[in-house]
Amino acid sequence: MALDFAKGITEFRWHGRGGQGVVTSNQMLGKAALAEGNYIQAFPEFGPERTGAPVRAFLRISKDPIQIYAQVYNPDVVVCIDPTLLEVVNPVEGLKEEGTLVLNTTLSPDDVRKKYDFKTGRVVAVDATSIALDILGRPFYNMPTMAAAVHAVGTVKIDTAIEAVLERYPGKIGELNKAAMEKAVKEAQVG
Numbered sequence: 001m002a003l004d005f006a007k008g009i010t011e012f013r014w015h016g017r018g019g020q021g022v023v024t025s026n027q028m029l030g031k032a033a034l035a036e037g038n039y040i041q042a043f044p045e046f047g048p049e050r051t052g053a054p055v056r057a058f059l060r061i062s063k064d065p066i067q068i069y070a071q072v073y074n075p076d077v078v079v080c081i082d083p084t085l086l087e088v089v090n091p092v093e094g095l096k097e098e099g100t101l102v103l104n105t106t107l108s109p110d111d112v113r114k115k116y117d118f119k120t121g122r123v124v125a126v127d128a129t130s131i132a133l134d135i136l137g138r139p140f141y142n143m144p145t146m147a148a149a150v151h152a153v154g155t156v157k158i159d160t161a162i163e164a165v166l167e168r169y170p171g172k173i174g175e176l177n178k179a180a181m182e183k184a185v186k187e188a189q190v191g
Helices: 022-035 083-087 109-116 128-135 142-153 158-168 172-187
Strands: 010-017 039-046 054-062 077-080 100-104 122-126
Touching: 010 022, 010 083, 010 142, 022 039, 022 054, 022 142, 022 158, 077 083, 077 142, 083 100, 100 109, 100 142, 109 122, 122 142, 128 142, 128 172, 142 158, 142 172, 158 172
Parallel strands: 010 077, 077 100, 100 122
Antiparallel strands: 010 054, 039 054
């Protein structure tokens, strides 16, 4: 079920750690949205600027020009690419009641609901870590997590998101990311 674009802006909040590609994923989704004729705003928020420190990124996608110039406080979608952050960050904080929560986790959507007392919106769970290790051989789980979010939310087509990634990472790296993204779409659990 795609979010209703007719209502205006779809807002995303991303969680990850420095060096994991949360800002890159945010930019890739924004680039895909732009390629489909949308307006976007994409920007990061850094704390201590070091590898491994928590990082947030924000994205707005709209069919109309965006006139908001502030952080995203009540997102429609929250994406957490790092499962270790789930012990430190409350991913449902500020998430709209009917919002979508996308997590890189081995938990089921029902277990996620119980853990965060999230009763109304949708939960998307994908084991992006295992997918990345299996296909890429490294813990680069940002693109599989993004693919699960794209597929579940529907603000852009998954093929457009994959094209943005292939343009950024041509050759073998891009093809491996494409395979990881396609596998994430197939394996994501939506509940």
